[in-house]
Amino acid sequence: MSDASYLHDEQAPRISVAAPSDYFALLKPRVMSLVVFTALAGLLLAPTPPHPLIGFASLLAIAVGAGASGALNMWYDADIDALMTRTRKRPIPAGRLDPESALAFGLVLAALSVFTLGYVANWVAASLLAFTIFFYVVIYTMWLKRWTPMNIVIGGAAGALPPMVGYAAATGEINLASVVLFAIIFIWTPPHFWSLALLKSEEYGCAGVPMLPNVAGEDRTRLEILIYALALAPLGVAPWLLGFASLAYGVISIGFGIALVAAAAAVFKTREGEAARVAARRMFLFSILYLFVLFLALVVEQTAHVFALI
């Protein structure tokens, strides 16, 4: 038999059929868009906004850094992604991309994004971006996610950092305003994901991910959602109270804060049947709208402020 058989069966070279769209999916584009949006809010808070091109390149680097985190998360979590309907169509569990390619892609993008931000903006922002990627991939994905039901509480810091990175990109430092934006996203994250976990608790259970409903029970989760919503509503008003957002923002944040608490209260009270699922779904969707509207208000008024400076 010829040695040429090395080219067949399991020894045959694996030739990828992954399309660019599969690599793009690794970046978690929806998460990336939220990161860009919140980083933009932080960037616009700077007393002196950066040159538009520097601002654009900084946001691009932050977006790529977030994408790198997503790719490395999908590489590490491919085993549990294959077990959940929400994630099993991702490129690696679907078999369109091999894990090694995803790992290489994520590492290259992570390095590229950090060094680009360092060159384009400054090394304070680049260090914060590197820390964000490290926190999301190592602290959250590799350590907390499969270990504790508090995974989302602590791991949420990674998703909350982009406004601070954006502000640091524009100024080279961090200030109270950017820390407040961090705090808003940090407190927003647990009730948002726990609402989803109430809807998908069986899937998380099958995958062995210890989300709060599986570990502490649904009643405890509903209580925690309400407590976090009660903390988030006044925190959302803080930008106005601290003087870096307008009265219009204050009115919007109070109105949406009341609605958020009402949605959380509905989740807390409604515990049986389809009505309970509807309440959890409403809370999940409304929490997205809440964060979007608050940051949109900040971006709009800060943009108007920037144009007024020109």
Added chain:
Amino acid sequence: MVKDMTDAGDKLKDHRDAFGGPGVVLTKEQARSRRQRNIAIGATIALLAVLFYAVTIVKFGAAIINRTI
């Protein structure tokens, strides 16, 4: 290492002799996806080059034309 490479080359030659073909032949799908990936990588590198060039000009500012000749 050189011996390994030589062995690999011999194996490829054996494969060609055994099957009378050119070795690894990409399927249409493999060729298409590889071409798409190459185009995406090329476009990304070109855009990065333009971006870095433009950012460098902006960072220099007016000083870029203030130099000793």
